[in-house]
Amino acid sequence: MAVVELDKLVKDYGDMRAIHGVDLTIEDGEFCVFVGPSGCGKSTLLRMIAGLEEISSGELRIDGTCVNEQRAAERGLAMVFQTYALYPHMTVRENLGFGLENIKTPKDEIRRRVDEAARMLQIGDYLDRRPKQLSGGQRQRVAIGRAVVREPKVFLFDEPLSNLDAELRVVMRGEISSLHRRLGNTMIYVTHDQVEAMTMADKIVVLKAGLIQQVGSPLDLYNRPANQFVAGFIGSPRMNFMAMSVTKVESDGIVVADTNGRSFTAAVSPDGVAPGDAVTIGVRPEHLEIGSERGHPVTVETIEQLGGESYLYCKDADGHPITVHKSGQTKIKAGDAAQVFLPEESIHVFKKDGTALTRLRIGEEA
């Protein structure tokens, strides 16, 4: 059992506030991912939980006990570092056993647990090697193994896959997920890669400048981004944004128009907007339909044909860049004029302060 509660956590570096009072509860057995652009404070937050950074104010509780004053090792956590941080002069076996030796675990027990972790992570053949003699992926497994043998209450991962090549990253992503299924521990995982967040998380915490932007399941964040930042951050390629103004407000949606008077209907709740308000609408590239008769006129600037899917990078009359994702291949060429259709249930609307209007119909769930 390990519930991790963050209660108004603040981190100050001198006059600079890095974390602005974060409240969050991570349930027992949950795979929670902190995601955000670099410098958003996600690693700092993780290191505060780990005990590697002091907590300036607020309370950190693990299973209801305040652990602010406990040393890192006493909190019952284990961490996997971005740089692996293996002990370079020790063999893999010694690396794995070091933490257990520190708490004077009997030798037989250490051997048993190291062998078990090595079997689980398929590093049994390398137990007598030094980290230098291992590949990046093998080192990463050893780093995970070092956390596993300690049988911690909570696993912390600090961008563990960012030093691996793309192919290996996909493999290790799957392995960490299956490790989570097998062990069932609470895991907190930091990444700047939204694909990692979407594929692994039970719960995603999106951070920006030391503040939580939104907490939710991957599809929640995709379908109902709370603000323009989250909408832009989750999803790849990122959501298209266009500046518009509200022309009509109805109970089941609003009508917006661009500077050329072209209007679009969006199926969102009209709370807090009135005709004449400036808003930003957002549509994901995969929800746009290109080539249809009706819609928004654009000029295609670049095309990426991947065979199974195509990306078309366009510009509309107002100069908004518009990316369109199309499954399969396309006959459209760069320089062509085309029409892009914005389905009304796929349009997100953001007020001037960036907050989203509640969507009334969500196509994906149909």
Next chain:
Amino acid sequence: MLKPLNTAAQLGYRTAFGLFELPMATAQKLIGIKRIAWMFLLPNLLIFGLFTFLPIILNFFYATSGGDAILLAHRPYVGTENFASLLSCTDYLDPNTCRRDVFWRAVYNTGWFVVLQVGFMVAFSLLTALILNRDIPWRGFFRSVFFYPVLLSPVVVALIWKWILQRYGLFNAGLEDVGLSSVDWLTDANWAFFWIIFVSIWAHMGFYTLILLAGLQAIPADVYEAAEMDGASRWRVFSKITMPLLMPTMIVVLVLSLIRAVQAFDEIFVLTGGGPGSATTLILQYIYETGFASRPQLFGLAAAASILMAVVLLVLTLLQLRVTRGQAEN
């Protein structure tokens, strides 16, 4: 066609290149492009040859000849007699039974000096480096304070300490002020030996502290963080993480300081002059005194002693090369 010169800088460049161009082109034509490297090496080869290689060769001639004449032509060949004379002892553990008892005293003094000076200096340097590597107040100030003596000339170091330690020096004045009797720091055999070790540690430890500090800083911070997460005690962190990772640097420091300790001369010569008696005479001073300061000047004996010392240094240097090369491969 030359382009018109529009700045003074261009004119300067062109003149400078012009000055080199002609002799370089001529040299290349005369000796060929492959051998031109030798032309560049020549000045250094001449200096090395004249002041390093030639003296080494001459030293062998002196070591195998006798008498007190300085010109080799006037010196009779004696074979290994100088070496035999230096090495003849009835009991090697007791310098009094040796034909050249001062040589053996110097050898033993040097031995003790090397063991004690290197041992304590490396220990103190390590301790200092560990403290200076921590987040202490005034860290930059203390780092420079410990390094400062290294910048001083050895003679200046010795003169400062002589001024402190002599019969009517600062230290004794202080002792008398608090009602204690003064001590013959530099004229008592045991105290003098203590002080030559102390002063040479004081003068040199900053250098080794600096190397060890660099070694400590090369240990990645995340390894320490991993150890913290692993719940290692401070002692376990020191003995299982810091020391093993610092070991390569420690070995370099050990070998370098060994070589320097065997060659110790200047501070000691100025501080005690090797005395009282021969209590602080080390091997280098013996060589100097035998060859130059005493009458008759026994060049042969001094040359033979320096060859014996060179053998010891050669072994140490090879050891150092092996160690540093081993590290480079790692």
